[in-house]
Amino acid sequence: MAYDAEDTRRRIFDAAAAEFAEHGLAGARVDRIATAARANKQAIYLYYGSKEKLFTAILRAKLEEIHVSVNIDADAVAESAAQIFDWHQEHPELIRLLLWEALEACDEPGESERERRDGFREKVHQLVDGGVAHHLPEDARVHAAQDLLFTVMGLIAWNFAVPRMCRIVLDEKTDQAALARRRQTVIEVARRLAAAPE
Structure with missing residues (x-):
């Protein structure tokens, strides 16, 4: 052979x-x-x-995988959050890799960091172009979209970074029950965060 x-x-x-x-x-x-x-x-x-x-x-390949697999839709941030949550549930290794990188890797910005930054800038501009934070002055919209994206990422990632704590805090019998409950909460919080003030 x-x-x-x-x-x-x-x-x-x-x-x-x-x-x-x-x-x-x-x-x-x-x-x-x-x-x-x-x-x-x-x-x-x-x-x-x-x-x-x-x-x-x-790490680069895993980040690219989620980048192309999940789209951030400005008109449906909550649904996008659900897709990202589901992706991480199917691929729990990415959160672990990111945690190891944070613990062990040097802080020298390199080519990989520039690539990641460009990928996230693209997602942020999708949100801005889609009307997220349209009630704000133009120069504040990008920062608002960045904050929204990072907050939603944090809402999702913490569930997979500390699954045992998730189960304990929520007082659920299994990790699966805790994650199912958290998924619904993340979707609702993302919906509220993305909503423009009246």
Whole structure:
């Protein structure tokens, strides 16, 4: 059977995403990634260069995945919040990766940060162009849309960052029951936040 480089890269990527989500950048081990991917360590370095570059590539790809999968609709912010919530429920690794990045990565802004900023600027401009904060002066609309987007992201992310706390605070028997309840709350809060004042 011929060597399939693309399949090997995919297996490395999937194994590394799981390893980094579980152990973070510092705790992840290249030999465990190689074993899980059924690849050798040399292939990891060949395709990605280093463990740090592999982590950055995975985080970039996961953020791009949510960027293209979920649209922020200015006319339906609550529905967009529901889609984002559901996406994170299906892909809990992204929140874990972002938490590990916050704990372990250096604060040096790089190419990855510029790409992310551009992606979020695009979402903010969709909100502004769609009429979010239309009651404000023109120069304040972008800041209002940025604050709305980040607040909704925070409302969603915290549920997946601390699922046990979510269950305990809400006094639910299971994580699933707590998340179902939180989903409804997030949708309603997003609806109220996006509504222009009378």
